[in-house]
Amino acid sequence: MEALFERIQCVAPTESSVYINGETGTGKELLANAIHQLSPRKDGPFIALNCANLTDDLAESQLFGHTKGSFTGATKDQPGFLSQADKGTLFLDEVVDLSPRVQSKLLRALQEQTFQPLGSTQSQTFDTRVISAAATPLRQAVAEGQFREDLFYRLNVIPLKLPPLRERHHDKPLLFRHFLSHYSAQQRKPREWLLSQALTDWINSYPWPGNIRELQNVCAFVSSCIPAHQLSIDKTMLPEDILMGDQRIAANRQASIGCRRPADITRDELLAVLQRNNGNKAQTARQLGISRMTLYRLLQQMEIDTEMTA
Structure with missing residues (x-):
């Protein structure tokens, strides 16, 4: 922990992206907030978003915002967390749970420092430092096909390991x-x-x-x-x-985060659960006892068209 605190003192004043790896309950958000408070952005906002179990549309809306009428229930313009955290820090917890589609859009936003809210054709700029975290080492998520390698290099500039209690x-x-x-x-x-x-x-x-x-x-x-x-x-x-x-x-606790072996899930079972949930992948993953990223990998391996099952 002393070595970790020394490293935080060094990296906090920089603009580099930080990835925190640690088990649930170890205090990843507290650590991210500490980095923010020690940074030149301390007077700006610190905003946290838990990416676990978010549908694609909700994740995009939370990150990038939306305009009035862009989807059912969108009664007014709503800024996303990327713009709300402007001049401050955005903390993305359980970032590995973002779907490939949302990962792609987040990568483009970070590369270009611009994004378009849902339902808008106008680009917005932002100046936000991103700190992300998950219980899974990000390099492992890339090796298992759960996370984009190019986004890995954007988020994992400074990796920090938070040990369990x-x-x-x-x-x-x-x-x-x-x-x-x-x-x-x-x-x-x-x-x-x-x-x-x-x-x-x-x-x-x-x-x-x-x-x-x-x-x-x-x-x-x-x-x-x-x-x-x-x-x-x-x-x-x-x-x-x-x-x-x-x-x-x-x-x-173990059952709630999913502990089933993906190899035990058959194509017929996956199709049946997916159709029963009208294509909702987050709900399907929960009922199968696996993570969303594991579900995406199975869908790809089994060549299941999710649009046809919705």
């Missing part, structure tokens, strides 16, 4: 105390607590599959439940599902 051995107790103090202050309770040895040992040994987001959740729970007059905290005060070692939470 389980690897940050010295940070875990410090972060636990920090967030416990933060939530206790919100509730007007003592900000300094005595942690039992059993609790400290658990903090160090627990794998924290939800990373910092899970740690925050545990601290919020403990600070809410502990009586204001009590000054020490023991392991018995942790949430019940953690104390019982409930593995269902981890299993559900």
Whole structure:
């Protein structure tokens, strides 16, 4: 983490694009915001867009904006995030989930520093630094055919790796105390607590599959439940599902992001699910238990015309 912070200090003042690789809950958006705050663009806007599970039309509308009447429900002109983040920073989380069509349009916009909102023939210029992130290393996504190589070179100028909490051995107790103090202050309770040895040992040994987001959740729970007059905290005060070692939470989390082997999906099954969803690829991917990029690869391999299935 010290090496990561030193690198941030070096790259923040530049205009180079940054790609952050890290598991869900490790704080990628916080890291992107820190880069923004340390940059010459700190007085400009910082805008974040989560690209996961966006349809093509919605992704284009969010990025580039749209004009009134450009599609059903477009009742007024709406600027996109690229223009809203002008003179500032746009953070694209889970950027690997963008479809090939949207990737192509984003590449052209970044190359030319111009774009056209949906439904418009007028080009708009923008001055926006792009920081992107995902749980997948971008080079791996390119090798697997999920991401355009030319867009990779645009976004992956400065790669940063944010380690999971389980690897940050010295940070875990410090972060636990920090967030416990933060939530206790919100509730007007003592900000300094005595942690039992059993609790400290658990903090160090627990794998924290939800990373910092899970740690925050545990601290919020403990600070809410502990009586204001009590000054020490023991392991018995942790949430019940953690104390019982409930593995269902981890299993559900894995299922929600998709864990099915693409090789197990037949062409007939894919066609049936795609047709049942009227060609909606995001919904199809969720029901099949795979990522959108994996779905696009299967569609290409199986030579399925998505226009005919819609």
